[in-house]
Amino acid sequence: GESVGLHLPTLSVQEGDNSIINCAYSNSASDYFIWYKQESGKGPQFIIDIRSNMDKRQGQRVTVLLNKTVKHLSLQIAATQPGDSAVYFCAEKMDTGFQKLVFGTGTRLLVSP
Amino acid sequence: DAGITQSPRHKVTETGTPVTLRCHQTENHRYMYWYRQDPGHGLRLIHYSYGVKDTDKGEVSDGYSVSRSKTEDFLLTLESATSSQTSVYFCAIQKGGMGEQYFGPGTRLTVT
Numbered sequence: 304g305e306s307v308g309l310h311l312p313t314l315s316v317q318e319g320d321n322s323i324i325n326c327a328y329s330n331s332a333s334d335y336f337i338w339y340k341q342e343s344g345k346g347p348q349f350i351i352d353i354r355s356n357m358d359k360r361q362g363q364r365v366t367v368l369l370n371k372t373v374k375h376l377s378l379q380i381a382a383t384q385p386g387d388s389a390v391y392f393c394a395e396k397m398d399t400g401f402q403k404l405v406f407g408t409g410t411r412l413l414v415s416p
Numbered sequence: 417d418a419g420i421t422q423s424p425r426h427k428v429t430e431t432g433t434p435v436t437l438r439c440h441q442t443e444n445h446r447y448m449y450w451y452r453q454d455p456g457h458g459l460r461l462i463h464y465s466y467g468v469k470d471t472d473k474g475e476v477s478d479g480y481s482v483s484r485s486k487t488e489d490f491l492l493t494l495e496s497a498t499s500s501q502t503s504v505y506f507c508a509i510q511k512g513g514m515g516e517q518y519f520g521p522g523t524r525l526t527v528t
Contacts, residue, residue, distance in 0.1 A: 348519070403515075
C-alpha cells in the first residue's frame with residue numbers, strides 16, 4: 304500500500320516517454336530474475352522474467368536487460384502511460400535447491416499526463 | 417489473477433492476542449510462501465511450504481507459525497501479536513519450475 308513507498312526513490316516521467324528503472328542485485332550466483340509491479344493497496348504483479356543465460360528479454364511494451372558483469376538489471380517501459388504509475392521492484396533467485404526469491408526495495412514510477 | 421485469496425484483508429488487533437491469516441489457492445501448486453512488507457524493506461520471507469505438512473522458516477520467522485493441512489490452504493499464525501508485527505502480509509504461490517511467484521492481494525494487519 305501507500306506506506307510501502309514512503310522511502311523509495313522516485314522516477315517521474317511524462318506520458319509517452321520511455322522509462323528505465325534500474326536494480327542492482329546482490330548475488331553473482333543468482334540464476335533467475337523477475338520484475339514486479341505493485342500498485343497502491345495491491346499485491347505485487349509479475350511483469351517479466353529473465354534467466355541468467357540471457358542478456359535481454361522483451362515483452363509487451365517492456366524489456367528487461369541483464370548485465371551479469373556488474374550485477375545490474377533494468378526494466379524499460381516504452382511509451383509510458385498513467386496506468387504504469389506504481390512501485391517496481393526486482394527479485395533474484397539464487398542457484399540453490401530451494402526456490403527462494405530475494406526482493407529489492409523498489410522504485411516508484413510517477414507518470415504525468 | 418493468480419487464483420490466490422487472502423483473508424481477512426484488513427485486521428486490527430490488540431497486543432497479546434492470537435491472529436490467524438489465511439491464504440487460499442485454487443490451482444494446487446506445491447510451493448506457498450508468506451511474506452511481510454514494511455517501509456524501507458523489500459518483501460521478507462516469514463515461512464514457506466513445499467507440500468502438505470511440509471513447512472520451513474524464512475528470514476523473519478520469530479513470533480510466527482504456519483500450517484498447511486491441505487494443498488490449497490496455508491495459514492499464518494501470530495501466537496501473541498506485538499506492535500512490531502504491524503505490517504502488510506502477502507501470500508505467494510510458485511507456478512513454474514524456475515521460481516516465479518505470484519502474489520495474493522495482501523492483508524493489512526495493525527496491532528495496537
